[in-house]
Amino acid sequence: MIDLKTLTVKxxxxxxxxxxxxxxxxxxxxxxVIKEKNKELNAYLEVYEDVIDQAKGADxxxxxxxxxxxxxxxxxxxxxxxxxxxxASAASKILENYTATYDSNAVKKLKESGxxxxxxxxxxxxxxxxSTENSAFGVTKNPIDTSRVTGGSSGGSAASVAGDLALVxxxxxxxGSVRQPASFCGVVGLKPTYGSISRSGLIAMGSSxxxxxxxxxxxxxxxxxxxxxxxxxxxxxxSISPPTPGVGGEEEKKVIGIPKFxxxxxxASGGKNYNVxxxxxxxxxEKLGYKVKEIDLPxxxxxxxxxxIIMPAEVSSNMSRFDGVKYGLHKEGENLIGDYFKTRGEGLxxxxxxxxxxxxxxxxxxxxxxxxxxxIALRNKIKEEFRKAFEEVDLIMTxxxxxxxxxxxxxxxxxxxMYLEDIFTxxxxxxxxxxxxxxxxxxxxxxxxxxxxxxxxxxxxxxxxGKKFLGEE
Amino acid sequence: MIEKKDIEHLAKLSRIELNDKSVxxxxxxxxxxxxxVDQIKEVSADLAVRPPSAGENRxxxxxxxxxxxxxxxxxxxxxxxxxxxxxxxxxxxxx
Numbered sequence: 001m002i003d004l005k006t007l008t009v010k011x012x013x014x015x016x017x018x019x020x021x022x023x024x025x026x027x028x029x030x031x032x033v034i035k036e037k038n039k040e041l042n043a044y045l046e047v048y049e050d051v052i053d054q055a056k057g058a059d060x061x062x063x064x065x066x067x068x069x070x071x072x073x074x075x076x077x078x079x080x081x082x083x084x085x086x087x088a089s090a091a092s093k094i095l096e097n098y099t100a101t102y103d104s105n106a107v108k109k110l111k112e113s114g115x116x117x118x119x120x121x122x123x124x125x126x127x128x129x130x131s132t133e134n135s136a137f138g139v140t141k142n143p144i145d146t147s148r149v150t151g152g153s154s155g156g157s158a159a160s161v162a163g164d165l166a167l168v169x170x171x172x173x174x175x176g177s178v179r180q181p182a183s184f185c186g187v188v189g190l191k192p193t194y195g196s197i198s199r200s201g202l203i204a205m206g207s208s209x210x211x212x213x214x215x216x217x218x219x220x221x222x223x224x225x226x227x228x229x230x231x232x233x234x235x236x237x238x239s240i241s242p243p244t245p246g247v248g249g250e251e252e253k254k255v256i257g258i259p260k261f262x263x264x265x266x267x268a269s270g271g272k273n274y275n276v277x278x279x280x281x282x283x284x285x286e287k288l289g290y291k292v293k294e295i296d297l298p299x300x301x302x303x304x305x306x307x308x309i310i311m312p313a314e315v316s317s318n319m320s321r322f323d324g325v326k327y328g329l330h331k332e333g334e335n336l337i338g339d340y341f342k343t344r345g346e347g348l349x350x351x352x353x354x355x356x357x358x359x360x361x362x363x364x365x366x367x368x369x370x371x372x373x374x375x376i377a378l379r380n381k382i383k384e385e386f387r388k389a390f391e392e393v394d395l396i397m398t399x400x401x402x403x404x405x406x407x408x409x410x411x412x413x414x415x416x417x418m419y420l421e422d423i424f425t426x427x428x429x430x431x432x433x434x435x436x437x438x439x440x441x442x443x444x445x446x447x448x449x450x451x452x453x454x455x456x457x458x459x460x461x462x463x464x465x466g467k468k469f470l471g472e473e
Numbered sequence: 474m475i476e477k478k479d480i481e482h483l484a485k486l487s488r489i490e491l492n493d494k495s496v497x498x499x500x501x502x503x504x505x506x507x508x509x510v511d512q513i514k515e516v517s518a519d520l521a522v523r524p525p526s527a528g529e530n531r532x533x534x535x536x537x538x539x540x541x542x543x544x545x546x547x548x549x550x551x552x553x554x555x556x557x558x559x560x561x562x563x564x565x566x567x568x
Contacts, residue, residue, distance in 0.1 A: 101549045237533035305510040316487065323488070325564055330555030336565040337488070345490030353491070354502055357483040361503065364486070371510070377520035378513055415502050416509055 002029045004164040009073055009221045012167065016062055016072050023058035023072030027051050027116050030074045034118070034165050042140045043150075043159040045079055047119035048086055058114040070113035070228045076166035078157050079120040080127055081212065082201035083107045090203045091135040092125045094322050094329045094347030104201020105236070106170055106212050106229040113228055118166055121156030125349045127177055127205045128315070129153050130421040131411065134351045139408055142185060144446060148405040151181030151421075154213070158185040161215045168225045169215040174205045175307055176400075176425025178213030179437035183400035183449025186439045188466075190214045190222045191425075193457050194432035195240040197226075198233030206314040207238075209307075209429040219438075219466045226459065243457040254465055256285055256452075257295035257393035278399065281440055281450050281469075285397075288468050295389050295396070299382045303427040306382070308419060309362050309375035310430075316359025319352065354415065379430050386431045390455045395465060398424045400437040400449030428453050436462040438470055475504040 002021060016023055031051060038044050048054075058072035077083065080090045082100035084107075089095040103111065110117060124134035132140040132155030140155040142148040143163035150159045154171025158181035161169050171178045173191035182189025190213050197212045204210060212229065216222040232241045258278060282292050324330040324343030331342035348356075362371035389396065401421060411418045428435035433456060437449040450469075454461045467473060480500045484491045491499070547560060556563040 098553060101546070101553060234535070299516055302513055302516055305513045308506060308510050309513070320488075324555060325562060327550075327553035328555075336567055339565065340488040341490040344488055348489065350495070350498075353484075353489055353495070354499060354506075356487045356489065357480065357499060358503055358506060360483045360487050361479075361507075364483075371513075374513055374517040374520065375510075378517050381516075381520060416505055419506075419509075 002026060004029060004033065004167075007167060008218060009069060009167065009216070009224045012073060013067075013069050013071070016059075017067070023055040023062070023116060024052060026072060027055035027074055027118070030118060030164070030166060033163070037143075037163055037165060040141060040146060041143060041159050041163055041165070042122055042138050043156045043163060043165050044076065044119045045089065045091065045122050045137055045156070046087060048083075048117065051116060051118055054114075054116045058116055061114040066114075068113050068228075069224050070110065070115045072114060072116060074116045074118050074167050075110060075225070076118050076121045076157055076160040076169040077107065078127075078154050078169070078171045079123050080172055080203040081106060081120075081170055082203070083117060083120075086120070088120065088203065089137075090126045091123045091137055092348065092352070093136045094343070095203075095327075096136070096329065098328050100201075102201060105198035105233045107201065109229045109231075110170075115228070118160075121154070121160055121169065121171075123156055123171075124153035124177075125352055126203065126315075126319070127153040127172055127174055128351045128355055130176070130180055130418050131406075131408075132156065132181075133408065133412055134349055136349055141408070142405050144186060145405070147407055148446065149184065149408055151184035151401075151405060153177040153181075154215070155181045157215050158182055158187060158189070161185070161187045161217060167216075168221050170225070170229070171213050171215060172202055172205075173211055173213040173425075173429065174209045175311060175429050176422040178215065179400050179425045179435060179449070179451060180421055182215055182437045183439070183447065184405035186447030188216050188219055188222050188439065189437045189449075190226060190459070190462070191428055191435050192226060192230065192459055193240075193434045194429075195236075195238045196230050196242070196434070196457065196459070198231070198236040198239045200233055200235035204318040206311040207318060208314060209311060211429075218472055219436075219463055219470065220472065222436075223459075223463050240457070245460075253289050253291065254394040254461070255291045255293065255392070256395045256397050256465070257293055257389060258282065258397050259295055259297045259300055278397065278450075281397065285469065290465070292397075293393065295393060297382075297385050297389055299378065299385055300427055302378060303382055303430050304419065304423050306375040306378045307422070307426045307430060308358075309371050310379060312355040312359035313363050313372050314359070315352075315355045316357075316363065319348075319356050322347065351415075382427065383431045386427075386433065394454070395461055396453040398451045398453070400424060400451040404443045404446035404448055424451060432456060434459045434462060436466055438466055440469075475500050475507065
């Protein structure tokens with residue numbers, strides 16, 4: 001029996017290398033758990049048929065000496081990440097039977113490493129949501145309490161790691177879709193710097209915000225997965241090269257800033273109080289020798305408003321490709337344009353329609369000055385405030401979410417309360433900064449998370465301080 | 474104020490068929506979302522409004538060369554289309 005609960009990427013690597021077990025045996029251990037738990041959790045929409053073949057390939061890499069740390073590691077991928085020859089539906093009826101015709105850059109890199117891709121995980125349709133309740137194929141249940149949501153949109157990925165249905169997972173984060181479910185399920189979730197991983201083969205939502213993120217039970221696993229999939233790619237012109245390693249100065253004690261709004265707990269909605277207490281996290285950091293200070297980010301609380309203008313605008317544009325002509329669902333109308341109306345009317349879910357219409361509204365003549373261009377100007381102001389803040393502090397700390405995982409059905413039908421889930425996570429997407437959610441504390445038996453945000457391309461700082469904070473070495 | 478006819482207009486622009494019930498729900502939702510995002514006006518009054526400038530973005534150009542061998546992806550891509558005729562995607566009459 002392999003103890004999956006305490007398994008890490010490094011431990012699995014050593015065990016396969018020393019012959020304690022094979023990649024095939026490890027894959028089978030995960031397939032057994034999936035068989036036992038997935039029916040209830042609905043973390044996976046599909047477990048691939050070629051898992052054992054992939055694992056055999058990994059064992060071969062160990063034999064011929066070409067294995068790296070990710071070889072043979074069982075990983076799950078969100079249903080919006082393309083894997084050639086395998087279905088990818090973005091949890092939508094409109095792509096229910098779509099088979100990917102090429103590999104996403106992230107999957108290409110996983111394959112080069114010989115990672116074992118177990119299957120595709122459930123999500124909110126086209127990554128639009130914060131609870132996985134917007135999936136066209138049923139909700140994913142939280143492994144810690146199955147009456148509660150996993151968060152979202154990468155809820156299936158978070159549940160797969162938390163429930164030992166995968167060792168690590170890839171999700172995507174546009175406004176908090178990796179960090180919020182990581183926090184809800186008690187695992188580590190990274191949203192890397194915008195552009196650090198190619199978006200080629202990631203089904204687009206908000207193209208100036210989207211990034212592929214990583215889930216793991218610890219920071220080191222997340223770091224290894226991030227290092228495997230990062231890098232510049234000619235097929236994504238916004239992708240960037242990894243930074244050259246810093247020279248010196250790494251030993252000096254870091255300064256961590258807490259923005260005023262999160263300690264006072266006043267939300268951007270104006271007056272609604274969140275019960276968020278950072279005092280324990282603050283004193284733990286101080287005990288580790290870090291300096292913690294309050295910082296001022298005057299426009300921070302307006303991030304969510306800017307986000308709910310910019311993101312739907314980009315959604316309305318990106319979603320126009322689903323027309324029932326080139327691929328995916330097709331419904332017959334009276335004429336060609338009728339086909340579009342019927343296909344999109346039947347194929348897309350309510351939240352997706354809501355965001356397309358909202359995006360169309362904020363971009364229409366007469367409103368774009370008032371909404372879209374104002375939101376872009378505000379986004380630039382928030383970026384500038386972060387840039388200034390990072391002259392004073394090395395990292396910024398906030399809670400990941402306003403509270404723990406809520407009950408399934410609790411927020412359905414109230415879009416604004418669902419959107420407010422992202423109040424602490426959205427700023428890092430607005431600014432493009434890397435951010436990580438670390439499990440810390442609990443409320444009524446459900447995990448909570450702390451978020452650390454770093455300057456662009458300083459994932460190393462998130463890993464370094466995060467490991468000390470969690471006592472992981 | 475977002476009315477039913479506004480939603481119908483947006484749905485037309487977005488090529489989405491909606492039933493009456495969902496039009497009503499969407500009008501209410503979008504009204505409340507706009508009410509929320511309107512708070513940017515508290516801070517954005519002083520911000521210059523202009524179409525997004527070039528900023529840090531830059532053109533990424535490459536030579537138009539080294540095409541892949543003709544036809545190697547054709548079958549894979551056509552297999553995903555709802556309707557085809559030979560090596561073409563088939564649609565209804567446009568004109």
